[in-house]
Amino acid sequence: MPIQFDSETGIFQIDTKNTSYQMKVDDKKNLIHTYYGAKIDADDLYKELFMIDRGFSGNPHDVGKYDRTYSLDVLPQEYSCFGTGDYRITGLHVQEDNGARVASLKYEKSEIYEKLLGIPGLPAIYNDTENKCYTLSIFLKDYANGLSVELRYGVIEELDVITRSAIIRNEGTKKVYLLKAASMNLDFQFGDYDFITFYGRHAMERNVSRSEIHHGVQSVGSVRGTSSHHYNPFSIICDKNATEQTGECYGFSFVYSGEFLMEAEKDQADQVRFICGIHPDDFKWVLNPGDEFNTPQVIMSYSDTGLAKLSQNFHHTIADHIVRGEWKHKERPVLINNWEGTFFDFNGDKLYNIAKDAKALGVDMFVMDDGWFGKRDDDNSGLGDWYPNEKKLGCTLKELGDKITGLGMRFGIWFEPEMISEDSDLYRAHPDWALIAPDRAPGLGRNQLVLDMSRDDVCDYILERMSDILSNAPISYVKWDMNRSISDKYSHRLDTEHEGELSHRFVLGVYIILETLHNKFPSVLFEGCSGGGGRFDAGMMYYTPQIWLSDDTDAICRTSIQYGTSFCYPISTVGAHVSVVPNQQAGRISPLSTRAAVAMAGTFGYELDITKMTDEDKESVIKEIKFFKEYYELIHEGNYFRLSTPKDIATAWEMAARDESEALVTVVYHGVEANPAPAHFKVYGLNPDKKYTVKYVGDTENAVEEKYQGHVYTGRTLAKAGITIAPALEEFGSYQLHITSKD
Ligand code: DGJ
Numbered sequence: 001m002p003i004q005f006d007s008e009t010g011i012f013q014i015d016t017k018n019t020s021y022q023m024k025v026d027d028k029k030n031l032i033h034t035y036y037g038a039k040i041d042a043d044d045l046y047k048e049l050f051m052i053d054r055g056f057s058g059n060p061h062d063v064g065k066y067d068r069t070y071s072l073d074v075l076p077q078e079y080s081c082f083g084t085g086d087y088r089i090t091g092l093h094v095q096e097d098n099g100a101r102v103a104s105l106k107y108e109k110s111e112i113y114e115k116l117l118g119i120p121g122l123p124a125i126y127n128d129t130e131n132k133c134y135t136l137s138i139f140l141k142d143y144a145n146g147l148s149v150e151l152r153y154g155v156i157e158e159l160d161v162i163t164r165s166a167i168i169r170n171e172g173t174k175k176v177y178l179l180k181a182a183s184m185n186l187d188f189q190f191g192d193y194d195f196i197t198f199y200g201r202h203a204m205e206r207n208v209s210r211s212e213i214h215h216g217v218q219s220v221g222s223v224r225g226t227s228s229h230h231y232n233p234f235s236i237i238c239d240k241n242a243t244e245q246t247g248e249c250y251g252f253s254f255v256y257s258g259e260f261l262m263e264a265e266k267d268q269a270d271q272v273r274f275i276c277g278i279h280p281d282d283f284k285w286v287l288n289p290g291d292e293f294n295t296p297q298v299i300m301s302y303s304d305t306g307l308a309k310l311s312q313n314f315h316h317t318i319a320d321h322i323v324r325g326e327w328k329h330k331e332r333p334v335l336i337n338n339w340e341g342t343f344f345d346f347n348g349d350k351l352y353n354i355a356k357d358a359k360a361l362g363v364d365m366f367v368m369d370d371g372w373f374g375k376r377d378d379d380n381s382g383l384g385d386w387y388p389n390e391k392k393l394g395c396t397l398k399e400l401g402d403k404i405t406g407l408g409m410r411f412g413i414w415f416e417p418e419m420i421s422e423d424s425d426l427y428r429a430h431p432d433w434a435l436i437a438p439d440r441a442p443g444l445g446r447n448q449l450v451l452d453m454s455r456d457d458v459c460d461y462i463l464e465r466m467s468d469i470l471s472n473a474p475i476s477y478v479k480w481d482m483n484r485s486i487s488d489k490y491s492h493r494l495d496t497e498h499e500g501e502l503s504h505r506f507v508l509g510v511y512i513i514l515e516t517l518h519n520k521f522p523s524v525l526f527e528g529c530s531g532g533g534g535r536f537d538a539g540m541m542y543y544t545p546q547i548w549l550s551d552d553t554d555a556i557c558r559t560s561i562q563y564g565t566s567f568c569y570p571i572s573t574v575g576a577h578v579s580v581v582p583n584q585q586a587g588r589i590s591p592l593s594t595r596a597a598v599a600m601a602g603t604f605g606y607e608l609d610i611t612k613m614t615d616e617d618k619e620s621v622i623k624e625i626k627f628f629k630e631y632y633e634l635i636h637e638g639n640y641f642r643l644s645t646p647k648d649i650a651t652a653w654e655m656a657a658r659d660e661s662e663a664l665v666t667v668v669y670h671g672v673e674a675n676p677a678p679a680h681f682k683v684y685g686l687n688p689d690k691k692y693t694v695k696y697v698g699d700t701e702n703a704v705e706e707k708y709q710g711h712v713y714t715g716r717t718l719a720k721a722g723i724t725i726a727p728a729l730e731e732f733g734s735y736q737l738h739i740t741s742k743d
Pocket of ligand 1: 339369370379414481483529530531532548550551
């Protein structure tokens with residue numbers, strides 16, 4: 001059993017394959033965090049705590065007046081509270097009905113389960129694999145106000161994963177307001193760390209920021225209603241010298257799609273505290289006697305062999321324990337989406353012709369994007385009116401779907417369920433369904449308003465409309481979009497006291513619809529989207545196995561977005577398409593082969609008017625799709641390695657088969673030079689003692705001189721000495737190399 005509790009010493013220890021997590025209930029009944037890192041024995045590390053009298057770091061009353069060394073202001077804790085002498089960032093901030101802002105949690109009891117426990121209404125890791133999973137629940141209690149906090153630790157032994165979440169119950173007799181209810185608190189007593197976070201903007205998401213954790217508070221978060229393009233709810237705390245292959249690193253993925261805060265603070269004693277949870281700025285939850293509040297889950301993992309292993313732990317956790325349903329490990333269809341091909345300018349015939357040509361080249365699915373419903377010939381109207389525009393399509397939705405599926409393709413469709421246009425029948429009928437504060441003109445984003453998803457009547461309407469559409473046409477894919485940040489937070493349904501619950505209730509409403517659709521239409525593949533990657537988080541992945549990565553489809557920008565994304569999220573979740581050049585967002589011209597090689601590090605598809613392609617390009621498309629399908633298993637199920645950064649001479653990444661039999665390396669050069677220097681990469685994840693042949697494959701095979709082909713090396717040589725990659729022969733040229741022990 002990887003979870004042990006010694007009731008004599010009060011020590012809890014959780015062990016995974018390579019890690020240990022230790023805490024102790026001390027003689028004051030406080031739950032003290034003593035260790036998280038590489039696997040150790042269950043020795044009592046509480047003894048290593050250094051306690052001295054620190055001025056202005058007070059002492060709890062129950063310590064006794066002559067011990068001034070015991071202070072919550074410096075002790076490493078499992079779940080810190082505001083108001084009782086811990087002046088660092090804290091996890092729990094409550095206000096009692098009498099106005100007091102204090103909380104003090106004492107150990108009560110614990111329970112251990114040989115399974116994972118779900119969280120009502122929220123996404124969370126689950127298990128249907130052979131991996132052994134466990135849960136530890138530790139119950140803490142505030143005896144003054146009756147609040148009980150259950151700290152939950154889910155364990156996936158094999159993947160070195162421990163999850164954190166908290167359930168806060170009001171077991172008292174009076175109302176309590178939750179002002180901050182974090183999902184986790186992790187204290188590091190020692191170490192010099194960097195904080196790696198992922199920042200961005202619309203059409204340029206998940207750039208990497210790495211900086212030293214210094215004294216004070218550093219944080220990333222979102223108050224936009226969604227997790228956002230601007231900061232991703234994933235971060236890493238790592239040894240300042242950690243690299244892809246060396247060093248200690250801790251990762252935190254918040255399984256939540258709404259407003260979040262990830263904070264790190266280095267304190268007066270050079271300790272680091274990390275807190276993650278729902279963003280408290282616009283959160284105030286009323287907890288009446290008998291009520292409980294479930295915080296979302298955080299997935300944590302640790303690696304002492306660098307960032308690559310840490311990322312792989314997250315990739316396999318998300319692919320195996322977050323993504324659900326029929327599409328979990330099923331080959332995803334290569335799709336063609338009409339958005340960048342036609343934008344709003346289409347009719348049924350135009351779409352059918354694109355589908356027909358795409359089918360001839362090997363594409364599996366046609367996706368009809370925005371503009372098929374209500375009055376919607378641009379992005380100023382129609383949202384909410386989820387009725388097909390038969391006049392525009394020239395036929396019913398079913399007729400169009402039948403024609404496309406008649407080609408032997410799947411048919412997919414776009415929705416933006418959380419939105420409402422002022423110019424829509426829905427808004428004219430239900431103006432109070434939009435988030436608008438009284439006596440104010442609401443702020444617009446893309447000229448649209450946001451529906452109040454905290455209302456059950458709104459959710460019922462969306463469910464009814466989507467169910468009707470999905471039931472009456474042969475649809476096997478839905479793209480769920482969301483195209484603005486939320487403002488003007490006011491629900492016409494909530495009373496004043498509960499308005500502070502709106503942001504979280506909004507997310508719960510979205511999850512209810514997604515969960516209902518997931519159960520009602522199990523064969524439909526859902527792709528998440530929020531103007532590209534504005535809601536690219538593990539919470540959405542529980543409902544949508546793939547998410548459109550970015551509205552920037554430029555291959556070179558995408559190498560950077562995909563690089564940042566890869567720190568947490570597996571390739572199978574990355575929506576990626578080939579689009580036209582010059583690229584419509586960046587203006588860049590890159591070769592079709594490079595655009596395809598980059599999109600293959602994702603779900604793969606095309607987003608252009610294929611009827612306008614030259615015959616030569618069409619021939620390439622046939623080859624690209626064939627290539628992708630041949631390597632599908634390796635690409636989507638293998639171990640991912642970043643071989644360079646986007647700032648290097650070329651961006652390179654590798655998928656290595658889990659059985660170490662082969663690898664596929666992709667290298668995208670960022671430019672061309674006269675008299676060039678070549679790129680050079682080490683190749684990981686192969687058997688050191690086996691021999692492998694290195695072959696250039698894919699669309700650029702013939703461009704590579706003979707001398708680069710067919711070299712044979714052991715896995716050890718590949719990982720230690722590496723290989724030299726032929727310089728690019730054209731601007732933004734790329735190569736794919738198959739490294740195999742098979743022949
Ligand atoms: C934003 C998405 O990211 C695009 O792919 C496209 O679906 C548009 N919305 C449609 O309005």
